[in-house]
Amino acid sequence: MLQLQVLRQDPKAVKEKLAIKHFADTxxxxxxxxxxxxxxxxxxESDTTQSKINAASKEIGQLMAKGEKDAAEAKxxxxxxxxxxxxxxxxxxxxxxxxxxxxxxxxxNLPSSxxxxxxxxxxxxxxxxxGTKPTLPAGSVPHWDLIKKYDIVDFETGAKITGSGFPLYKxxxxxxxxxxxxxxxxxxxxxxxxxxxPPFMVNEATAYGTGQLPDKEGQMYHMQADxxxxxxxSEVPVTNIYRDEIVKEDSLPIKMTAYSPxxxxxAGSFGKDVRGLNRVHQFEKVEIVQLVHPEKSYDVLxxxxxxxxxxxxxxxxxxxxxRLCGGDMSFASALTYDFEVYSAxxxxxxxxxxxxxxxxxxxxxxxxxxxxxxxxxxxxxxxNGSSLALPRIVACLLENNQTADGIKLPAVxxxxxGAGSISLPSLNYELY
RNA sequence: GGAGAGAUGGCAGAGCGGUCUAAUGCGGCGGUCUUGAAAACCGUUGACCCAAAAGGUCCGGGGGUUCGAAUCCCUCUCUCUCCGCCA
Numbered sequence: 415m416l417q418l419q420v421l422r423q424d425p426k427a428v429k430e431k432l433a434i435k436h437f438a439d440t441x442x443x444x445x446x447x448x449x450x451x452x453x454x455x456x457x458x459e460s461d462t463t464q465s466k467i468n469a470a471s472k473e474i475g476q477l478m479a480k481g482e483k484d485a486a487e488a489k490x491x492x493x494x495x496x497x498x499x500x501x502x503x504x505x506x507x508x509x510x511x512x513x514x515x516x517x518x519x520x521x522x523n524l525p526s527s528x529x530x531x532x533x534x535x536x537x538x539x540x541x542x543x544x545g546t547k548p549t550l551p552a553g554s555v556p557h558w559d560l561i562k563k564y565d566i567v568d569f570e571t572g573a574k575i576t577g578s579g580f581p582l583y584k585x586x587x588x589x590x591x592x593x594x595x596x597x598x599x600x601x602x603x604x605x606x607x608x609x610x611x612p613p614f615m616v617n618e619a620t621a622y623g624t625g626q627l628p629d630k631e632g633q634m635y636h637m638q639a640d641x642x643x644x645x646x647x648s649e650v651p652v653t654n655i656y657r658d659e660i661v662k663e664d665s666l667p668i669k670m671t672a673y674s675p676x677x678x679x680x681a682g683s684f685g686k687d688v689r690g691l692n693r694v695h696q697f698e699k700v701e702i703v704q705l706v707h708p709e710k711s712y713d714v715l716x717x718x719x720x721x722x723x724x725x726x727x728x729x730x731x732x733x734x735x736x737r738l739c740g741g742d743m744s745f746a747s748a749l750t751y752d753f754e755v756y757s758a759x760x761x762x763x764x765x766x767x768x769x770x771x772x773x774x775x776x777x778x779x780x781x782x783x784x785x786x787x788x789x790x791x792x793x794x795x796x797x798n799g800s801s802l803a804l805p806r807i808v809a810c811l812l813e814n815n816q817t818a819d820g821i822k823l824p825a826v827x828x829x830x831x832g833a834g835s836i837s838l839p840s841l842n843y844e845l846y
Numbered sequence: 847g848g849a850g851a852g853a854u855g856g857c858a859g860a861g862c863g864g865u866c867u868a869a870u871g872c873g874g875c876g877g878u879c880u881u882g883a884a885a886a887c888c889g890u891u892g893a894c895c896c897a898a899a900a901g902g903u904c905c906g907g908g909g910g911u912u913c914g915a916a917u918c919c920c921u922c923u924c925u926c927u928c929c930g931c932c933a
Contacts, residue, residue, distance in 0.1 A: 453895095454895085454896070457895065457896070457902080458896075458901090458902095460902080461895085461896085461901055461902040461903085462901075462902085464901085464902060464903090465900090465901050465902065467913085467914090468901095468902090468914085470913075470914095471864080471913050471914045472864075472914080473913095474864085474913050474914070475864040475865095475913085475914070476864085478864085478913095479864085486913080487913095489913070490913045491913090492913090493913045493914085494913075497913090660856090660892095660893085791893080791894095
């Protein structure tokens with residue numbers, strides 16, 4: 415949620431920035447400012463009346479103590495009249511605040527000056543490309559064939575248990591998940607991030623805090639009986655740890671990391687991109703989140719990008735980094751870098767991480783603040799990124815490293831996985 | 847699931863219809879003393895709305911009673927104790 419004062423200060427600049435995000439309804443900005451003027455007027459009127467009521471009530475108490483019953487009665491009449499007058503003002507004030515807030519929540523975050531103006535993924539700027547695309551041996555196949563050959567992910571049984579898009583990892587496939595999660599968490603904690611294991615369901619207030627509600631309600635699984643939502647990413651519970659808190663300035667930056675499964679309905683996606691592990695309803699991810707001083711957030715964004723970059727390097731996969739254009743960025747982000755790894759058998763790039771600075775867009779909703787040197791409360795900036803989302807990493811590891819007699823794993827995973835490669839299953843293994 | 851108790855400022859904790867502009871303690875900040883620190887003493891110390899003063903709002907959330915609610919009533923959420931069930 416944007417800060418009102420930003421709209422009031424320079425509505426013209428706000429509209430120009432919204433245009434970069436391809437947000438059409440710029441009239442909303444003026445509407446919100448007009449509502450704010452109205453709100454202030456009503457607030458003043460309400461406060462003045464309330465002040466009179468308070469003063470009169472106090473007098474009644476004093477008159478009663480002195481035994482002047484008639485005078486007290488007269489005052490009571492006076493208060494009753496004031497209260498009658500106050501009621502419509504209070505109702506109107508509440509309605510105005512509600513409408514204003516509903517409209518304010520519709521505005522996306524403003525893009526930083528580094529965001530290119532384009533509209534589609536083709537307009538994203540490639541910042542870096544790293545590693546070389548492997549030349550696969552003859553007979554190489556995409557990961558959806560490899561997982562069957564090696565018997566490590568079973569989509570059919572996952573569909574039987576739950577539904578399509580819920581993979582069932584098996585044997586070495588399950589162990590590879592565990593190894594990757596463990597490795598990613600170790601990598602993050604070594605860089606000073608505190609590890610959390612959060613609840614995987616959240617309440618409404620939490621989902622609202624990070625912006626999943628009201629915007630993306632249809633993308634989350636909803637537990638109707640208890641009104642909980644399955645988390646689409648651990649960013650949601652983790653960022654909310656500090657909701658409604660005022661932290662000490664010297665406790666910044668707050669660096670947090672968490673593993674969680676992520677649940678996404680992916681309503682509306684279908685077609686080729688959903689094949690295999692490319693797009694699923696439940697997947698594993700390790701996330702990094704930082705709450706930082708406003709002046710440092712763009713340095714921290716660079717630091718987080720470099721953190722993920724080094725992690726990807728150790729996995730020995732070719733990848734590229736993109737700076738997203740206004741049209742491709744998320745609603746809440748001010749600047750986003752996407753990481754894509756190259757899937758050699760599919761011959762395409764797959765997104766495995768998205769690192770964003772949200773500035774005060776999330777913390778304004780969650781009221782995460784710190785006290786500055788002058789004793790003033792200021793909103794902190796929030797950032798997050800994946801390090802990393804597993805399924806597409808696994809897809810690329812399988813495809814890019816396939817050989818005639820097994821799948822070679824990068825050296826960094828050997829100790830976590832307990833072997834240097836995934837070998838073909840023995841026959842009796844299939845007969846479990 | 848059953849029975850009971852509770853939710854107050856950063857923390858602990860009093861207040862149970864009008865002087866609550868919330869006692870007191872701890873912690874924090876500033877000062878005196880000190881070479882410096884500790885101790886002691888003195889002062890200070892919440893958030894939000896409003897350009898600011900004045901004023902208003904906030905004692906878990908929401909609603910109600912009353913001229914007046916931290917205090918009484920209803921309701922929701924959460925915490926604790928005991929019983930039951932259980933990984």
